Amino acid sequence: MAIDYTKFKNSLKRLEEQNENYQSMDSSLPELMKEAIAESVIQRFETCFDSTWKIIKRYLSDELGLLDIPNSPKPILRAANENGLLASDIEEWFDYLDARNGTAHDYSEEKANVSLEMANLFVDDAIGVYQTLSGETWE
Template identity: 35%
Template structure:
């Protein structure tokens, strides 16, 4: 894994995170807003754990085979500040793949808007600082 690839992935992640934050600020006039926010959340979460995995592997931490293992190691390493919330986020992300319950979708939307988007943004800032140190 090279540094350039890490910076490229971070750039992709930051863009996705910004788009998610933008989506959470849209007025809820239609159910399609819920759908769009949840879809952006799914995409951003997937990028987040894969980026954490890539960074941790770059630093010499390997054998990370799942999002849960990656989140735990990222918390131990100090990349993320609230490991329990990240695990909750992963569980909610897994729910969204099979989500047919409108009330559940609205609950996840609220968590994305009020909690998860901040955690995802914080990860981007933390990784940006970490990558500056190795560049």
């Protein structure tokens, strides 16, 4: 059965759109609006990161026949790297994972800023994974 990339694609599209909103945000917006947009980017980053490692796991098992990979992000990312599925360095992916985990329970300004920076970098890497796994060009 073919892998359905719809959830991954949709979560990545939403992150890409909201990240663009955040990056081009008008400085005259009220602080509450700026915070809301930033929090939306962080939540979409968390969701998209989770969708990414889960679809990679599915690809590793269904397409490459690797069935004995633990169901957690680090070993899945390592296997993806070993199989040429990540265009960027594995350490960058571990940084994304740390940023994702850092904001899961703590929205301190420092962790939020790190997560926003990582989300901005993550978009292009996640698009690369999408294109590699699905064989489709990103729209």
